[in-house]
Amino acid sequence: MSYPFDLQQIAHQIKQWGRELGFQQVGICDTDLSAEEPKLQDWLEKQYHGEMDWMARHGMMRARPNELLPGTLRVISVRMNYLPAKAAFASTLKNPQLGYVSRYALGRDYHKVLRNRLKKLGELIQAHCGELNFRPFVDSAPILERPIAAKAGLGWTGKHSLILNREAGSWFFLGELLIDLPLPVDQPQEEQCGRCVACITICPTSAIVEPYVVDARRCISYLTIELEGAIPEEFRPLIGNRIYGCDDCQLICPWNRYGQLTDEDDFSPRAVLHAPPLVDLFKWDEAKFLRVTEGSAIRRIGHLRWLRNIAVALGNAPWAEENLAALQMRSGENAMLDEHIDWAIAQQLQRRAAQSVDVQPAKKQRLVRAVEKGLARDA
Structure with a gap:
């Protein structure tokens, strides 16, 4: 042609x-x-x-x-x-x-x-x-x-x-x-x-x-x-x-x-959306999520999956009282979300428990000295 x-x-x-x-x-x-x-x-x-x-x-x-x-x-x-x-x-x-x-x-x-x-x-x-x-x-x-x-x-x-x-x-x-x-x-x-x-x-x-x-x-x-x-x-x-x-x-x-x-x-x-604190994001209700993500590709996942993702991120964050409080605040809203919140809370509590040991330097030093003297059984 x-x-x-x-x-x-x-x-x-x-x-x-x-x-x-x-x-x-x-x-x-x-x-x-x-x-x-x-x-x-x-x-x-x-x-x-x-x-x-x-x-x-x-x-x-x-x-x-x-x-x-x-x-x-x-x-x-x-x-x-x-x-x-x-x-x-x-x-x-x-x-x-x-x-x-x-x-x-x-x-x-x-x-x-x-x-x-x-x-x-x-x-x-x-x-x-x-x-x-x-x-x-x-x-x-x-x-x-x-x-x-x-x-x-x-x-x-x-x-x-x-x-x-x-x-x-x-x-x-x-x-x-x-x-x-x-x-x-x-x-x-x-x-x-x-x-x-x-x-x-x-x-x-x-x-x-x-x-x-x-x-x-x-x-x-x-x-x-x-x-x-x-x-x-x-x-x-x-x-x-x-x-x-x-x-x-x-x-x-x-x-x-x-x-x-x-x-x-x-x-x-x-x-x-640029380097936002996780705790702040997790507090958004659906109306705010829709308002902030208007015209954004993020809106397609919806508010529930947005919260799911943030819950996982909070579970991976270092122990902080505000992280635990934020997670507990949304508990009970949705079964699928609760699964991730429960997991994240467990992660936070594990880190708190680990940290509670680490924040007792005096006791740790006593244990070290006791081991050095062969008296660990008395620690």
Whole structure:
């Protein structure tokens, strides 16, 4: 089929429009993801998707973009940086009395931001070409966004399964625009992780079961965001103070030394979510939770799971009377929440008991001296 315009020139123009709309990179690929289907099938058969039934519900459609929009010939893949200037990673993670929220969720819900920009990009292409069928996606349909991004040249798949870019690390969102124009495609980047396994080693719950494969059932992001019921007790101590998501595999990645800061005001951290005291968060009623998280990705987990996550974090915090009081205050509100509160109270009481021994230095010194004199039986 012939077109009254130069497809190469249109592809170049699309990338220019994308940058003007705030995307840091735009790539183009075809719709052939057949190489991903065996990997997806194996991942699903091993139940690595956990309770995310929607991952399995659409079968191999995730690897077939033209089934989402019949007639699709190309996928435009985009990335947008989200790392804020004052991310405060270490200061929050190292203070167990504070709640750590994955950095992508500190600002406005990225789904809305990216989808609106992608829709504008589609409209620009449509206006220029006369006729165009397009459909934007941002985690809003069964589509393999990371393999698409890799195929479109935005980066390579790291061993943590995220897309890595040598100029930007991995601190960016992805989005897709399906179109029915046979644009020239971009070339994939060569993988550059080498022998590094830092992300596998650092994962608190050993969720990266092998390079490029994540068992979601073990992943803290899944446990604090996707899982609707009780968090398995074996993982609770490992969650630490992470109350929404986890960034550890990105924080350790050497390529994130080159991570680029966002210039999007929408992704600026909301002060109330940036290194907040756990006790304060646990006091929020549902009305305040909904008010504070309006327009935020956090709202999707709801108030109950929010409290569940904070209860676990309080259980992992050092002994403090205010932690125990906060937990006891909410006891009896919900059976699932009570399971986590009871566990957290038990953890706090154990620490108090241990601390009560440590705060008696005089008695401890008497015991030491008695042992030294061989008189331990009289201590």
